Amino acid sequence: MKAILTVLGKDKAGIIATVATILAQNNINIEDISQTVMQGYFTMIMLVNLENSKIGFGELQEVVAKKGEEIGVKIMVQHEDIFNSMHRV
Amino acid sequence: MINKSEILETINMVQNEHFDVRTITMGISLFGCIASTVEETAQNCYNLITTRAKDIVKVAKDLSNEFGVPIVNKRISVTPVSLISAPFKGKxxxxxxxxxxxGKAVGVDFIGGYSALVHKSTTSYEHSFIESIPEVLSSTDILCSSVNIGTTRSGINLDAISQIGKIIKKTTELTKDRDGFGAAKFVVFCNAVEDNPFMAGAFHGVGEGECVINVGVSGPGVVYRAVKEAPNANITEISEIIKKTAFKITRVGQLIANEAAKRLNAESGIVDLSLAPTPAIGDSVGRILEEMGLETVGTHGTTACLAILNDSVKKGGVMASSKVGGLSGAFIPVSEDEGMISATEKGVLTLSKLEAMTAVCSVGIDMVAVPGDTPASTISAIIADEAAIGMVNNKTTAVRIIPVPNKTVGDSVEFGGLLGTAPIMPVKSASAEKFIARGGIIPAPIHGNKN
Structure with a gap:
């Protein structure tokens, strides 16, 4: 399954590295990535593929949410279908 | 890949605009539970529900996590109980x-279907059933009750309306220690729908399948924001904006409904897109109408604005889901809507205006508190008026009214949670007793005979 991972928060060094490390450790592939910084507010969106993931969806959510709290940003993972169904006919 | 602004729009809807799936409601047919004694029948009902719905809370939690959309309530609706209890009058x-x-054993928030369908006539077993409602609502916690007293096809059962006015008064008396809370779990319908997932009026219609998942989506906050972002749009453009927004939120409902049905091994039922407000700031239908250009909801122009809102929501919703059903439209429960509470306190939103509004929205006089000394015949007359609007306009109307014991105009009543706070609204003091006492059936309108 594919999911959208979003990071929202104040910009600082190492956010992408932190997230990418967690994903790499769990064999989760990043298929697309985009980011912007607007007035110091950081937004990153990743499309990730959990097909060969070592951990389940729920566990990934917990791990990244916890890491987000540590570094002061909000990290969410949502099934991509929510976006597909809302924005595509 | 979905673009960035679309992803952020979805996240913003949930985080800042109170977008949620209001309810996953599992409809369960109880016909197979009827046995030779009431005890055995009751036990069969208990066993069936606790088997069918045992995972509903867990599945809702999983879906909520995976998709990142809150699922506020888990509910069950059952076959109208008067059909199951028919042989057991008085029990x-x-x-x-x-x-x-x-319901409590599986952890749902409400179970609906303590209901009777008496729109053409009340049988002796239905009469007995309706008489049991006050005691049932005062001695149970999450069970909701409804009665359908009219349809466009059959007319309105005035005898039943007369009985129900007294039943509502008795229910509030029996729950007077909780400000008549029992009546907040009871709704009277004209043209009731069989697949409504919303409470207190949900029941599982006789034409439905054995086990069905119906989903109710909400999102007044999302619509409010969309309207607010278009301060100079004309009203046709506003209607388009609401349609597009309704489309998006209904699509989520459809997704959740299909997934929930699959995981719960049930039929995928309907999606009900109803703008259902909560008392939270930013989750109000009243405020949408004000954003459309009214100083206070309830003033002149409110009915027109609500008509636009209700119609646009339906049009957007129909496009988004292959199975739209339930009530689908805008709800106007006074106590549950922060904007409407405020307008009632200012004296702008009155019972008469609410009645007019119900001619163009999806339900009726909902969660309205009136003085405790309101006569039963006046309650019945309010129901008759609403039912007439529903019958003639070929739409569902409902009344959920609470004559709050020992309270009067100027007081307010706090029901807590999603049910909110209701300022007591004045009713007219002139009597309708003679009209209600006449009884009989109000004949169906000519356009009810469509064949």
Whole structure:
């Protein structure tokens, strides 16, 4: 399954590295990535593929949410279908 | 890949605009539970519900996590109980308690379907069933009750309306220690729908399948924001904006409905897109109408604005889901809507205006508190007026009214949670007693005969 991972928060060094490390450790592939910084507010969106993931969806959510709290940003993972169904006919 | 602004729009809807799936409601047919004694029937109902719905809370939690959309309530609706309890006149409460216990055992928020369909006539077993409602609502916690007293096809059962006015008064008396809370779990319908997932009026219609998942989506906050972002749009453009927004939120409902049905091994039922407000700031239908250009909801122009809102929501919703059903439209429950509470306190939103509004929205006089000394015949007359609007306009109307014991105009009543706070609204003091006492059936309108 594919999911959208979003990071929202104040910009600082190492956010992408932190997230990418967690994903790499769990064999989760990043298929697309985009980011912007607007007035110091950081937004990153990743499309990730959990097909060969070592951990389940729920566990990934917990791990990244916890890491987000540590570094002061909000990290969410949502099934991509929510976006597909809302924005595509 | 979905673009960035679309992703952020979805996240913003949930985080800042109170977008949620209001309810996943599992409809369960109880016909197979009828046995030779009331005790055995009740036990069968309990067993069936606790088997069918045992995972509903867990599945809702999983879906909520995976998709990142809150699912506020988990509910069950059942076959109208008057059809199940028919052979057990006077003992209906045994089944009621079993349903309440079963709902609590699986952890749902409400169980609906303590209902009777008496739109053409009240049978002796339905009369007995309706008489049991006050005791049932005062001695159970999460069981909700409804009665359908009219349809466009059959007319309106004035005898039943007369009985129900007294039943509502008795229910509030029996729950007077909780400000008549029992009546907040009871709704009277004209043209009731069989697949409504919303409470207190949900029941599982006789034409439905054995086990069905119906989903109710909400999102007044999302619509409010969309309208607010278009301060100079004309009203046609506003209608388009609401349609597009309704489309998006209904699509989520459809997704959740399909997934929930699959995981719960049930039929995928309907999606009900109803703008259902909560008392939270930013989750109000009243404020949408004000954003459309009214100083205070309830003033002149409110009915027109609500008509636009209701119609646009339906049009957007129909496009988004292959199975739209339930009530689908805008709800106007006074106590549950922060904007409407405020307008009532200012004296702008009155019962008369609410009645006019119900001619163009999806339900009726909902969660309205009136003085405790309101006569039963006046309650019945309010129901008759609403039912007439529904019958003639070929739409569902409902009344959920609470004559709050020992309170009067100027007081307010706090029901807590999603049910909110209601300022007591004045009713007209002139009597309708003679009209209600006449009884009989109000004949169906000519356009009810469509064949």
């Amino acid at each position: 209906e409460i045994v089944i009621a308690k079993a349903l309440d216990d079963a």
